[in-house]
Amino acid sequence: METTITESRETLTAGTSMDETQGLTYPRIECKNINVSYGDKQAIFDISLPIPDRSVTALIGPSGCGKSTFLRCLNRMNDTIESCKVTGEIIMDGENINDPDIDPVLLRSRVGMVFQKPNPFPKSIFDNIAYGPRIHGLAETREDLDEMVEKSLRRAGLWEEVKDRLSSPGNSLSGGQQQRLCIARAIAVRPEVILMDEPCSALDPVATARIEELIDELRKRYCIVIVTHSMQQAARVSQRTAFFHLGELVEMGETDQIFTNPRERRTEDYITGRFG
């Protein structure tokens, strides 16, 4: 087991060495032998996957192959599904996040999530962002909070568009703006990891380009895992790509390699749109 981890670290370092983000190339998250079942139906089969820091890992694969299920393991969102049972280790900062001692609420402040459909709280733009820092006690004063809201909105590339209407409801924004609001909300609690499940599937090309630009900006700071159905998007935004099929991890590698020369036939068939 130990050798597998060492190997994967070596490949990770090799994979990111050309990148401008130097230094932090060790896996931010190390997933080991993850199995997930809904009742007696198994959805994820023994997946082991290192996820590097300060880079974007894309999860691709046909509908129903378990991408969302796997993504939800990373912040224990599957806990909220009654029938769902997860086994295996997910090591972050030396801790197994599946350990019963880990507080899932606290964990979710470290591992933020953005969903397919923008889901702003039915509150003002300001409160959407301020909510997390408030409940996690991250802001001491009102000024602190103002600053955090501004900073998060700026980082999400939304500040200029909303700075004069912070008290308007979050759902008064356009779809693309709402999605950036959700990203701002996710980063307001200073997470270490950001999970995105098809964050652009409801957006037009311009809004999509904005989000992709933002992802590229965010990856300098965060570990990002994105699920996408768009091969082009995975190719554009990620440094590493993992291909899932029927609940198994078929292939994982540098994004360039996966899209120009995949090793596995199943990957090739999927990304080139062939019958599997």
Add this chain to the structure above:
Amino acid sequence: MSDHIVSAFTDELDKLAADILRMGGIVETMILDACSAVNKNDVELAREVVARDPQVDKLEADVERQIVSLIARRQPMAHDLRAVFSALKVVGELERVGDLSKNIAKRAQRLDENVGPSMRKGIYRMASPVSRQLNMVLDAYATGNASAAKAVWEGDDDIDQHYNSLFREMLTYMIEDPRTIGAGAHMLFMAKNLERIGDHCTNIAEFVYFQATGEYLLSTDRPKTPQIDG
């Protein structure tokens, strides 16, 4: 490889390959006919070869248009991406082979009719291994055969050796009889053109290999005889 779910995508890639092979076929006969025109002093055949070149240029432009459109509409990935990339490169190489053959045919028309058969034969003899290289690399392209492509790639050294000996032979004629210098100069350029056609076949072999395997052949690994003309 199995078919695309969108069957028109498979059809488009097939058409691209078919057009390239058609172009390759035309170019291959251009080499042989140009050199045969030299050999038999057949000015009419030489003229015909020159007249075929615009057809090659048109095919090139047409294939390029297909490729641009295919990239825009289909965003090819993996093997498809490599196939489209290699098609784009191969088509450019074939166009150059067409030009070089045309150049041989033009010289064939200008060659003094008193140039003897032994001098003419040298070019003709070199044409056959060169066109065979092209034929084999086109076969490798058609079948996606990486090892066949590699064999062509390694075979270029024979062409270089052939070129070196032809070069020496022409020099001998020119030294023995200075009246052959004019014709000899034409012959040397023709031989050089054949040698360069060999290089284009080598390039095509590299693209075929890349298309089939996703790996690059490194020119430093290729057997290579130093060229006599430096």
